[in-house]
Amino acid sequence: MCKPSVFDAGLPTLDYSVTDTPQQIYPQFRAAQEVAPIALGPIGPEVLSYEMARAVLRDPRFGIPQGIHLSAHGITSGPLWDRVTRSILNMEGEEHRRLRSLVARAFTPRATARMHDAIHNVVNELLDGIHDAGRCEFVADVARPYPIPIICALFGAPREDWQQFSCWAEDIFKIVSFDCDLVQEEPVVLKAWDEFDDYIDAMIAARRRHLTDDLLSDLIRIEDGGDRLDAAELRMLAFSILIAGTDTTRSQLAASMQVLCDHPDQWALLREQPELAMRTVEETMRHSPSMCSTVRSATADVEIGEYSFPAGTFIIVNTYAANRDQSVYDDPTRFDVTREDPPPILTFGGGVHYCLGANLARLELSEALKILSRRLPNPRVAGPVPWKPLLGLSGPTSLPLEFER
Template sequence: MTAAATKPSVFDAGLPTLSYDVTDTPQQIYPQFRAAQRIAPIALGPIGPEVLSYEMARTVLRDPRFVIPPGIHLSAHGITSGPLWDRVTRSILNMEGDEHRRLRSLVSRAFTPRATARMHDAIHLVVNELLDAIQDTGRCEFVAEVARPYPIPIICALLGAPREDWQLFSRWAEDIFKIVSFDCDLAEEEPVVLKAWAEFDDYIDGMIADRRRHLSDDLLSDLIRIEDGGDRLDAAELRMLAFSVLVAGTDTTRSQLAASVQVLCEHPDQWALLRADSDLAMRTVEETMRHSPSMCSTVRSVTADVEVGEYTFPAGTFILVNTYAANRDHTVYDDPTRFDITREDPPPILTFGGGVHHCLGANLARLELAEALKILSHRFRYARRTGPVPWKPLLGLSGPTSLPLEFGP
């Protein structure tokens, strides 16, 4: 630690220790988080310091000195260079500094309320088609039959791809998502990932060429239209942004929709409230993402000693911003373990991140979830789970891997 640091290092401050396994689910670990929160805003976890308090988590997420470690998922597989490393670390999801600020400034102009609102009809079409397929059976495996196929046709509609090509997008997504999975040997799967990514890029290149001749009413056309003082997005940036939309908007929506439906099933009074009042749909999204998020944490690192509150994070430290715990901070949320879609003016959830890395597609994600939950509650008077609901681990993208349901019209 440098001489300039005046606060104790997080490693020497007597902080509580978390002793969970990296394969444990959020529900398994939560009692440890709750106990540690009552002692300090930070605890020492298996991969490093974990920020647990709402206020400190919000501070760290907004502080540009805390950066996203480049290629962290690849590093976990031992990949630290090469073509896959170059592609991943050059995406907007991994960028920092001036280049990141420039791209966000341009791209944010395409994620307007109007652009989000025009997805309404596509969302309703896809949700209702998925529910039509299970309506008469009275039961389904929700993850496989509804949540998993839901986002890809929406992303096709968002970008302006023909609806019939959603299966192509789905196949590419399955292969490309190996970069954020711990269920495969990524070094062995790298050629598969690169092949799918190249095919996706070729497809987007064709769309870009077509849109440059005939602009339309879709996100890709909006991105092409954007200009700021003569600055425009080039073809490589447009390809990269289309890839980022696919990666950031698919598994996150799948997992959160399943998690939201599970917690509503376990609180039938809340399901009934939503069914009776569709205006509660957005509040339901916020509360399910606070209480039962599929994205439970995000990783940051520091390249120099950084003081926050009463502590110093030494240079080189990897920090887990534990938004799962922060969204249940008892000093900020009244009775934080209570699931209540009628909470009045709760503090904003931290699940979408913060600062320069706040999710650009947050409003679209909220709309996708709100409309899906609204339609579900209207079409089905009740939904009950009929078996166990295993979850993926806390670290990475969590959420149910299976959700067997029965429902009534």
Template structure:
């Protein structure tokens, strides 16, 4: 059937011009202006989908897929052992292999499986706060957010406490392969060495559990079966690495971003401290208003008519969830930060379609419990220095967030 829609590049759509180091706040006014004129704009790297409805739709459209190895390609690497390892992981697979792996994993990665972590989450966040309480000040990024998620992921998969630092070190090194922005410390051999050590450790964990399954995610993955199929050792290795990568940096950055926006709205900080039942709503609202993941890349795998325009095969397209989550057609007074919002559609920050975040339940639980404990134990927080953000094009969030606070001694005693 012939395509009659105009080519997206020739349709006189609004343009958004920003530097590749621009932060979400840097581009907000331009996004709002473009969004008021059209649901799609041409950005510095390609078309950007700005409306909630179209962004939601493109994330579910199989004609637009996550390009394999896109983060390494951004750093000039398109082949080799690291590229091969990344593109065959759950994050890089597409089609039938991806569906099979995801089906098996989803049987293990359930709200029930993550709810067992509540005690660990409470212990970790309270211990981090204990360390800074006496000083009455801290850097939320380095003192709270950065060390927070790794122990929880380790507890989830069943790694013993004495090895949590090992996992933190491996994650720090391997994550460089998942970063859009070139890293001056990028060393392919060092990344492969760290990944090899992680794989060897997971092999030992799997061997120990084959005949003695326990109550952790790795055991659940070994048990998982779908249509007579089970996960093999290579897949188990890849999944553990994937959980560490997907579950660590995202949570670190979003926790810092969520704390910042709550600090900037003292009434909302106090409200959450007094009404902990709003924890999940506070997570969703802070991820809507100040997300750590703002732009989701896709590539057209064929000539595709979408939103009234032709996207030629190979076109890079970006679902701008930052703009979509502030679409005034969907959210009343979209720029207002209000943790008591109700009856709103789901945020797009966790993606959508085949690559919807498998760990969304865990991430929301981790963030909600951390925010509830922080707002209960620390009162009247104030930012006391700059809090610059990373580029909107990768995982963003504040690089530093110095705050002072008053300590609620009663809440601390009951923590």
């Protein structure tokens, strides 16, 4: 017997604007979860349950739609389209599996642990600039400038080039922004991207002459049965790391800081027990994630659970709702950094597209929160904290804080 299509199964509906924040929409998600594991949202079916979200993320019949951010701007071909859709972030199939198997060797916990000193130096330098004031705008003063120096250190770029990296990143990030006219900005994006590629090409050439202790050197060293990454692949991976590892870290650090300020008892626990830092990262990314969803498209007719998804169906895997599934997480709206052995969060995705940089992201966030808890006594939110919309990359756009000097 055929299972009903998600469009004909009488599923609950979600009525929200694409400009609404996660906090505004969450009551609808929770009510819908009581009825079914899927709801019909303004964009398409949204998978809300933990188990079904994990199943979709692991099922190769659900692929990443090509160039989704560009399509939203009306760009479906041309040089920018070609370059974006050829990155590992948009790949599927054998080419994607090959690259992941090679690159994964450079992103082990042991490999990312060497970033420890760089992370501490960057965070402490940022805090030195605000510590005596007793107040700051956390997004502008700490979260926003934090990731670029770390990515530069990851590549082995010298400190004097950090500002140039930041400028390139600002222009390249227009690819994933909804706040600009990307058709108009395309020449600016391509110019910055060309300059970034030229810089990385020069670094690759230098590393081939003399390998050092950085990510680019690791990627050059990697070999599997005679297979190596070529210069174009190394260049593409550098771009992908820049795109995937900058705004995500910025937004999540700000979101984590806000929820900890809202729960001073949990902040005190972290301050007193810094060994809770990694658990704190998991809980803040479960309870208050900046990345709330990911998109998939059914490449064939697919049946999962009690429902069928027709080929071509555009699906939102709502990891924000799934990470608060009360059938999986006890008292899911409670923020508790001491949760014992919680199920793995889905914020980093799953299956063949699980975030390669998850180990580094966890280290960046946990070490930053550990230092913040030590150096900013009794932080409090000192004004409104507007968030970006749920769809795309969310998180605070501003986080005014006051703290004891």
